[in-house]
Amino acid sequence: MGGTGAVGSLVARHLLEEGHEVVVLSRSGRRPDSPEGPQYRRADVSTGEGLREALRGSEALIDVTNAKLRAAQQGTFVGGAARLLEAAAAEGVGRAVLLSIVGIEKSPLAYYQAKLAQEKAYLGAGLDTCILRATQFHTFVEALHSSLRRVGLCPYFSGARFQTIDPDAVARRLVELVPADTTGHAREVAGPEVRTAREYAGDYLRVPGRRGLALPLPLPGAAGKAFRQGINIPSDPLVLGSTYASWTAAAGRS
Numbered sequence: 001m002g003g004t005g006a007v008g009s010l011v012a013r014h015l016l017e018e019g020h021e022v023v024v025l026s027r028s029g030r031r032p033d034s035p036e037g038p039q040y041r042r043a044d045v046s047t048g049e050g051l052r053e054a055l056r057g058s059e060a061l062i063d064v065t066n067a068k069l070r071a072a073q074q075g076t077f078v079g080g081a082a083r084l085l086e087a088a089a090a091e092g093v094g095r096a097v098l099l100s101i102v103g104i105e106k107s108p109l110a111y112y113q114a115k116l117a118q119e120k121a122y123l124g125a126g127l128d129t130c131i132l133r134a135t136q137f138h139t140f141v142e143a144l145h146s147s148l149r150r151v152g153l154c155p156y157f158s159g160a161r162f163q164t165i166d167p168d169a170v171a172r173r174l175v176e177l178v179p180a181d182t183t184g185h186a187r188e189v190a191g192p193e194v195r196t197a198r199e200y201a202g203d204y205l206r207v208p209g210r211r212g213l214a215l216p217l218p219l220p221g222a223a224g225k226a227f228r229q230g231i232n233i234p235s236d237p238l239v240l241g242s243t244y245a246s247w248t249a250a251a252g253r254s
Contacts, residue, residue: 006139007099008064010171012038018175025054045080051087060095060178061088063122073114081121088127096129097177098122099170102188103231104133108222123184130182132174135190135232137167138247141197145204149212156201158216159228164200165191169241190237191244203245 008024015022015038022038041054045065055061063084067076088096100119104112122129141164145154173189180186195203201214219227241247 005064005066007137007167007171007174008062010168011062011064011174014172014175023054023058025051045084046075048083048087051084052091055087055091055093058088058091058093060097061093062097062099062174062178064099064174067114073111077114077118078121081118085121085125085127089125094128095178096122096125096127097174098129098131099174100131100133102133102135102190102234102237103226106231107226109226128183130177130180130186131184132170132177132186133188133234134170134173135163135165135188135234135237137170138164138191138244139167140164141200141244142204142248142251145201148215149210152212153215154201154205154212155215155217156197157219157227158197159224160197160219161194161230161233162197162200163190163194163233163237164244165189166241166247173238173240188234188237189240190234191241192239193243194233195244200244204248206245207249207251 012022012024016036024038024040025043026040027042027044041050043050043054045051061084063081065076065080067073085096098119100115101112104116104119107113119131122131141156141162144156148155169191170189177186198214198216204210205212205214218224
């Protein structure tokens with residue numbers, strides 16, 4: 001589920017490379033099937049439409065769904081989890097792997113609280129479930145740094161630290177957990193380095209061809225306090241993938 005997004009498309013690719021039959025569920029389901037690629041099926045977790053039909057014959061479910069708007073988060077993460085799990089149980093799906101986020105139980109952010117409710121729905125569903133919590137992706141800080149490039153600025157969150165991870169490494173780990181005997185929460189994953197947000201901005205600006213003035217942005221309120229306290233930094237993660245500096249350098253060359 002969520003297989004057309006940035007991480008989901010990587011998950012689908014790695015599953016195909018390992019010889020699995022892959023069915024991607026999305027609200028549009030419009031991409032054409034091909035002998036070499038995944039099958040696309042229309043399904044909507046916010047309403048339940050098409051879920052049973054799309055899951056029919058599946059042995060395992062990988063859920064990497066995402067939602068940006070607050071109302072959509074409730075429909076996707078909370079209500080959507082219940083509808084998806086009900087359909088999975090009805091169709092005899094035997095295994096579920098859910099992507100989640102490090103530190104969500106310590107943050108008042110509505111997005112994180114919705115993800116926490118999603119986790120609880122999976123753990124209480126009676127389905128053989130594994131939850132993988134990851135730190136922020138390299139793409140998270142990359143999008144922030146590049147958001148004001150047209151006006152010559154490189155914003156970053158002042159006072160925050162991150163241990164970002166390559167999304168491809170997360171996708172590979174999700175695929176590895178499908179046949180594993182791990183249940184409940186798997187060991188959290190993170191990238192190789194803990195760095196300040198200012199250092200991340202410096203890595204971004206050091207890529208040839210990029211210019212800009214580093215601009216600190218405040219993180220106000222309880223959410224900002226939580227990040228400044230390091231709730232997003234795991235204590236004993238499985239370290240995977242490349243550093244942000246090498247990843248963004250490669251992105252800048254592409």
